[in-house]
Amino acid sequence: MGLTKKIVLAMIAGIAVGLLFNFLNTSQILGEGVTGFINNYLTNGLFDIVGKIFIASLKLMVVPLVLVSLICGACALSEGSRVGVLAGKTLLLYLVTTAIAISLALLLALVIQPGAGMEGMATGATFEPKPAPPLSEMLVNIFPTNPVDAMAKGNMLQIIVFALLMGYAISRSGKPGQRIAGFFNDLNEVIMRMVSVLMVFAPYGVFALLANKIAQLGLDAILQLLKYFLVVLGALLLHAFGVYPLLLKLLSGLNPVKLLKKMRPAMVFAFSTASSAATIPVTLSTVEKRLGVDNKVASFTIPLGATINMDGTAIMQGVATVFISQLYGIEIGLMGYLTVILTATLASIGTAGVPGVGLIMLAMVLQQVGLPLEGIAIVMGVDRLLDMVRTAVNITGDAVVSAIVAKSEGALHLDTFNDDTYHSVMDNGQERGRSAIS
Template sequence: MGLTTRILLAMLLGIVVGVLFNFLSTSQLLGSGVTGVIDTYLVDGLFDIAGRIFIASLKLMVVPLVLVSLICGACALSEGSRVGVLAVKTIMLYLLTTAAAITLALLMGTLFQPGEGMEGLVAEATFEAPPSPSLKDVLIDIFPTNPVEAMAAGNMLQIIVFALLMGYAVSRSGEPGRRIASFFNDLNDVIMRMVGVLMAFAPYGVFALLAKLFAQLGVEAIVQLGKYFLVVLATLLLHALGVYSLLLKLLSGLNPVELIKKMRPAMVFAFSTASSAATIPVTLATVEKRLGVDNKVAAFTVPLGATINMDGTAIMQGVATVFFAQMYGVDIGLSGYLMVILTATLASVGTAGVPGVGLIMLAMVLQQVGLPLEGIGIILGVDRLLDMVRTAVNITGDSVVSAIVAKSEGALSEETFNDRNYDSAANGGDMTVSGQYRASNG
């Protein structure tokens, strides 16, 4: 059985076990003593430990992988001007997809009106908005004063800036630069092998994460906010399968179906972890080895996308804005909707790397159109599950932008992209790391 199949089975099994434990806990069929043992030793014990170790292992790889891969990629860009061109293309595409995402969300929210008849929830709403950084502070904080501190804190934008400068300097340093470049290329191969080793534990980590989540996630909140939940979910799927497919076909001519199929492992990881940053090792390996995107492009577009590409969050903000406007009976008008699009698009870059970025962005958007921030407390009950879906949407957007930019730069292997036998038994169940890890032999 291939690794991708095992991960999908582990995901489904984790959901089933979690839902079963939640039902047994709430129904008291087994008595408080037995359910207490399940909650203490399995849900909060074994599952929590295994899930946290798995997430920690993935995060362990993020900083060294991004730093080394990006230095290798910058070294490969022999013309210094290509770094600037690559950056402009990538950032513009990410801003375009974010604007499209929130526009679609506003349309879906207006069409299906999830806030109608929800006035009774207003009295229950409480929320204290986290402070949002100023534009001046954001711009200054992009540039590191201490690269070691940036790596220790996992500040992705600062790591990207340092790695680009380092790679550019290496590519301009003659023979010493070539020796250093060779070292980083070898180090990159070693780190990718480490990612492959971690893949062996992926099914267990995915099972533990989802079993714990669904064991603790009650259905009451989803039932109460069912219409909002379904509108956000439908918009996320429409954006991932519709907007991204259309952009990929129009701007690169590539087959969207092939991309979706090959990104399945990364999507599963993103869904399980609900963290684009923690999924970077898998996303980067998948984009390079399964889609055929050259490292010099993927090493830049994927980490940057994990930091500033917030299409899933933008969709949540768009639907939530309409939801709150309908619930509070506030007509924000066309100008208000345009302001939401502009604010959310710019905030996706302006708040990149800030903890709790989704809530900060939503608070900024609601403040801009004069809606009460307390409403955010209403949707927090279902936000964790939706966060998993929108993270999968975000990394799909990262892969689409990577493929489009790589195709425009002549850095995409179409033979690899169109290879439909990549997951065949002949390939030993290869998942992401180009033969360095094969599921058939562990």
């Protein structure tokens, strides 16, 4: 059995066990002793420990993988001007997909009206958002003053800037640069091997993460906000399986079905971890080895996308804005909705490095259109579950943009992309198909 199937089975088993434990906990049919054992030693004990260790192991790989892979990619760009062109195309596509995502979310929410008839839920809701830093400060903070500090804190945008400068300098340093480039290329191979070793334990980590989350949340939170939950979920699925394939076909001519099929392992993994950053090693490996995107493109687009591409979050903001406005009976009008689109699109870059970015971005959007921030407290109950889906949507968007940019730059290996029999390192732990890349 391939690793992808193992991860899918682990995900299904984790959800089933989580629902069972949540039912046993709420119903108390087995008594307090058994319930206490389940909560203390399994849900908050074994599952929590295994899940946290697995996430920590993934995050361990993120900084060295992004740094080394991006340096190698920048070195591979023969002309320095291509870095600017590549960055421009990638950034523009990420902004366009985010604008489309929030527009789609607003349209669906206005048609379905998830907050209609639920005005009573607004009573007593309180929420205190973290203050967002000024835009000028966020733009300045993109550029590192200390690369070691940036790597220690996991500041992806600063790491990307430093890696691009380092790679550019190496490519312009003659023979010394060639020796250093060879070292980083070898180091990149070693890091990718570490990722493949870690993936062997992925099913156990996925099972523990999902069993822990579902056992704590259950279905009660969803049932209370079912209409809102379904609208956000529908918008996410429509964006992933409608907008992305359409953009891929129109802008590159590539087969969307092949891309979605090959991205399944990364999508399942992103759903399980609910973290775009923690999924970077899997996404990067999948995009390079299954889709055939050259490292010089993938090493830039994937880390940048994991940092600023927030289509899933933008969809949540669009639906939540309409939901909260209906909940409080406040009409924000056409200009208000246009303001929401503009604010959310620009904020997806500006607040990229801020902890709790989703809620901060939503607070910024609500403030811009004069809606009460207390409404955020109402949607927070189902946000953790929806976060899992929108993370899978986000990394799918990263892959689509990577494929489009790579095709336009002549850096997409079509034989690999079109090869239905191709398997990645994740599936069997072997280096099959590497010749298709090289």
